[in-house]
Structures are given as C-alpha cells and as structure tokens.
Amino acid sequence: MPLPTSPVIRRARLGAELRQLRRREELTLEQVCERLGWASTSKLSRIELGQSRPDLADVLDLLDVYRVAAEDRDALIVIARDAATGRGWWKTLGGMGERQRAYAELEAGAATVVEYQPAVVPGLLQTAAYARLRLGVARLLDPEVDVEADVRARLVRQEVLHRAEPPHYTALLEFTACDPGGVPEGVWREQLRHLVTLARKPDVTIRVLPPGVTTAGAHPLTPFSRYSFPDPADPRTVMLEALTADVRLVSAADLAWYDAVVDRMLDAALPAAETTTLLARLAEDPALPGPASLGGHPLTVRGRPEETAVVPRPRQPRD
Structure with missing residues (x-):
C-alpha cells in the first residue's frame, strides 16, 4: 500500500488552505496575530508557506478566528495532523x-x-x-x-x-x-x-x-x-x-x-x-x-531535427 502523503506536501496544502481562509475573512497577517497574541507575523507566515511543522493548537486557534464550519474543520484537522507528523514517518524511509x-x-x-x-x-x-x-x-x-x-x-x-x-x-x-x-x-x-x-x-x-x-x-x-x-x-x-x-x-x-x-x-x-x-x-x-x-x-522518427541548446552534463549528488 502507498504511504500517506508526505508531511511536506500536507504542510503546503494546509498553508494554502489557511491563507485562503484568512483572505476570505479579509484579515491581514498582522490582524490575525494581534487577535491571537502572537509576537510577530513570522510564525503565521511560515505556517502559510508550509515552512514549519504546525502545532495543532495553533491551527485550532486559527480555525476559530476564521470561523470555519464544523465539517470543514474536521477535514483541516486531519490535514494538520498529517502536516505535524515527525520522525516516525521518516523512519519508514530509512x-x-x-x-x-x-x-x-x-x-x-x-x-x-x-x-x-x-x-x-x-x-x-x-x-x-x-x-x-x-x-x-x-x-x-x-x-x-x-x-x-x-x-x-x-x-x-x-x-x-x-x-x-x-x-x-x-x-x-x-x-x-x-x-x-x-x-x-x-x-x-x-x-x-x-x-x-x-x-x-x-x-x-x-x-x-x-x-x-x-x-x-x-x-x-x-x-x-x-x-x-x-x-x-x-x-x-x-x-x-x-x-x-x-x-x-x-x-x-x-x-x-x-x-x-x-x-x-x-x-x-x-x-x-x-x-x-x-x-x-x-x-x-x-x-x-x-x-x-x-x-x-x-532515431529521429519523432519530430524534425532542430538545433537545440547545449545542456552541460550535470554532477548532482542527488542522482
């Protein structure tokens, strides 16, 4: 069976959903952080950009501010839990x-x-x-x-x-x-x-x-x-x-x-x-x-020969 979608993808999904909800409420980053008593906008910005592992309590607070209906909250909470997954998920990869x-x-x-x-x-x-x-x-x-x-x-x-x-x-x-x-x-x-x-x-x-x-x-x-x-x-x-x-x-x-x-x-x-x-x-x-x-x-049965840009042979450590 395929593994659950990675935390990285879930964080990107959660961030996009939360950003859309904030904009629906016509709130700025500063206004949301002021309501929640957060010291700066960097925390919210990182959550919306999918750059940090979200705390579920913070996500629940944001859903309250954005007045999210119960059925939509449940779906977003599942995504937030996936996004917060830590070392246990990565252990499956070795x-x-x-x-x-x-x-x-x-x-x-x-x-x-x-x-x-x-x-x-x-x-x-x-x-x-x-x-x-x-x-x-x-x-x-x-x-x-x-x-x-x-x-x-x-x-x-x-x-x-x-x-x-x-x-x-x-x-x-x-x-x-x-x-x-x-x-x-x-x-x-x-x-x-x-x-x-x-x-x-x-x-x-x-x-x-x-x-x-x-x-x-x-x-x-x-x-x-x-x-x-x-x-x-x-x-x-x-x-x-x-x-x-x-x-x-x-x-x-x-x-x-x-x-x-x-x-x-x-x-x-x-x-x-x-x-x-x-x-x-x-x-x-x-x-x-x-x-x-x-x-x-x-070998040129597909398409016509054409002068193309020279691509240097890369030396990437990834592959």
Missing part, C-alpha cells in the same frame, strides 16, 4: 541525507512521478554499482559524502517501484543519458539490462528523446521531477535539481508550464516499446553508434 529524503518523501506518497534527465540514469532506476560510481564523483566535490550510506539510501528509495500499489513512474531521458560516459563496460551493461527489466513492469515507462528532435521550443535546461498525489487537493509538485540544492515548485502557473513541457517531450520521444528495444540492443553492444541510426532504425 536513514538518508537531507536531499535524498526530500525526494523520498515525495516519491513515497505519489500517485504519479515523471522524471526528466538530460545526462544520467535517474536515481530510482540506478543499479548499486552505477550509483556507487555516480556518488563517487560527488565525493570528489564534497569529501563529506558517505558513498555507501547514500547507495543504501538510494536502494531504499527504489522500493517504491516494487510495492503492491506503486506510483505510475515515467522517465524521459535524453539520448546522452544512454551513453556510458566513461562508466566501465560491465557496470554499464548491467545498468542497461536493469533498465530493460524495469521498463517491462506495468507501472514503469521509460522513453528516450532522440538527438535533435524538436519539442516546440520548450526544452528544459535542468533535470526535474513532477509529482501528483492520490488526494487531488494535495499540491502537485515539481522539483528542479541543481548541483548543490533543489527548488520545489507548487504554483499552478509553474506546474502548467512543466505540464506543457512534459506533453511536448512525450510527443517527441520514442515510444516505450521502441525505447526498450533500443536499450536492449545497447546492452548487447554499448559501443553501438547512436546519433544517426541504429542498424537502419532512425
């Missing part, structure tokens, strides 16, 4: 660093996950050996990285794809992510075969974007992940992955932009069955050339 845990929270409670990677295999699809090499590179940048601990954490995250009721997971990969890029041949063959195995699972879809295809000008410049949740009122989320930090987007305007990008990339990508065939052939011969064709199979 020990992991802050960045991996942020993604694990979203993955564990998600109904759907879409990931885009321009240069590497996504973390949820990595073998232990491939992950160890990726994290070894991260350690060159940060000597504090515990490679083996992060590999174990990554394997814990991957369990989400093997639950009885997993999220529907889609990976959109640039063709450069299918290039070994210096990975030893044995490790790379194992990784490609692992991708083929996962691609045959009913809830996993892997699609490769052929080199040079057009996405109608909407081409992402960084890796990102998009999440939706079983409760449609929980805020859908996009995580942008950078070298040292990540950015979480939840606004409707941001999500609409990424929805359009995902749709255009899906239109341009090889179908799932063709992607699986491609990965299987590369697993048999990792040196097989790819930019133009594979054994007479043109």
Whole structure:
C-alpha cells in the first residue's frame, strides 16, 4: 500500500488552505496575530508557506478566528495532523541525507512521478554499482559524502517501484543519458539490462528523446521531477535539481508550464516499446553508434531535427 502523503506536501496544502481562509475573512497577517497574541507575523507566515511543522493548537486557534464550519474543520484537522507528523514517518524511509529524503518523501506518497534527465540514469532506476560510481564523483566535490550510506539510501528509495500499489513512474531521458560516459563496460551493461527489466513492469515507462528532435521550443535546461498525489487537493509538485540544492515548485502557473513541457517531450520521444528495444540492443553492444541510426532504425522518427541548446552534463549528488 502507498504511504500517506508526505508531511511536506500536507504542510503546503494546509498553508494554502489557511491563507485562503484568512483572505476570505479579509484579515491581514498582522490582524490575525494581534487577535491571537502572537509576537510577530513570522510564525503565521511560515505556517502559510508550509515552512514549519504546525502545532495543532495553533491551527485550532486559527480555525476559530476564521470561523470555519464544523465539517470543514474536521477535514483541516486531519490535514494538520498529517502536516505535524515527525520522525516516525521518516523512519519508514530509512536513514538518508537531507536531499535524498526530500525526494523520498515525495516519491513515497505519489500517485504519479515523471522524471526528466538530460545526462544520467535517474536515481530510482540506478543499479548499486552505477550509483556507487555516480556518488563517487560527488565525493570528489564534497569529501563529506558517505558513498555507501547514500547507495543504501538510494536502494531504499527504489522500493517504491516494487510495492503492491506503486506510483505510475515515467522517465524521459535524453539520448546522452544512454551513453556510458566513461562508466566501465560491465557496470554499464548491467545498468542497461536493469533498465530493460524495469521498463517491462506495468507501472514503469521509460522513453528516450532522440538527438535533435524538436519539442516546440520548450526544452528544459535542468533535470526535474513532477509529482501528483492520490488526494487531488494535495499540491502537485515539481522539483528542479541543481548541483548543490533543489527548488520545489507548487504554483499552478509553474506546474502548467512543466505540464506543457512534459506533453511536448512525450510527443517527441520514442515510444516505450521502441525505447526498450533500443536499450536492449545497447546492452548487447554499448559501443553501438547512436546519433544517426541504429542498424537502419532512425532515431529521429519523432519530430524534425532542430538545433537545440547545449545542456552541460550535470554532477548532482542527488542522482
């Protein structure tokens, strides 16, 4: 069974609901805090932005100020309790660093996950050996990285794809992510075969974007992940992955932009069955050339070739 939606998502949902209620009552942050005797507006601001774990008593006080009806109060109290969940929830994910845990929270409670990677295999699809090499590179940048601990954490995250009721997971990969890029041949063959195995699972879809295809000008410049949740009122989320930090987007305007990008990339990508065939052939011969064709199979069958921006190979410790 899927885990409950993460506390992070519930906090964002609770904050949005409380902000809407305050505005309905035409109250400012200052007016609410004055009524409740709170020293400053920062506490309320952090609750509305989903940046702090809410105290249930504070939430009940806010619902009184906003004159919330009984039936609506009960629903918001459930959300507030989820938002206040602490260490017990995170224990289900095992020990992991802050960045991996942020993604694990979203993955564990998600109904759907879409990931885009321009240069590497996504973390949820990595073998232990491939992950160890990726994290070894991260350690060159940060000597504090515990490679083996992060590999174990990554394997814990991957369990989400093997639950009885997993999220529907889609990976959109640039063709450069299918290039070994210096990975030893044995490790790379194992990784490609692992991708083929996962691609045959009913809830996993892997699609490769052929080199040079057009996405109608909407081409992402960084890796990102998009999440939706079983409760449609929980805020859908996009995580942008950078070298040292990540950015979480939840606004409707941001999500609409990424929805359009995902749709255009899906239109341009090889179908799932063709992607699986491609990965299987590369697993048999990792040196097989790819930019133009594979054994007479043109990779640019979807979309027309177009000059695109050069995307540098990222070195993110998250994946």
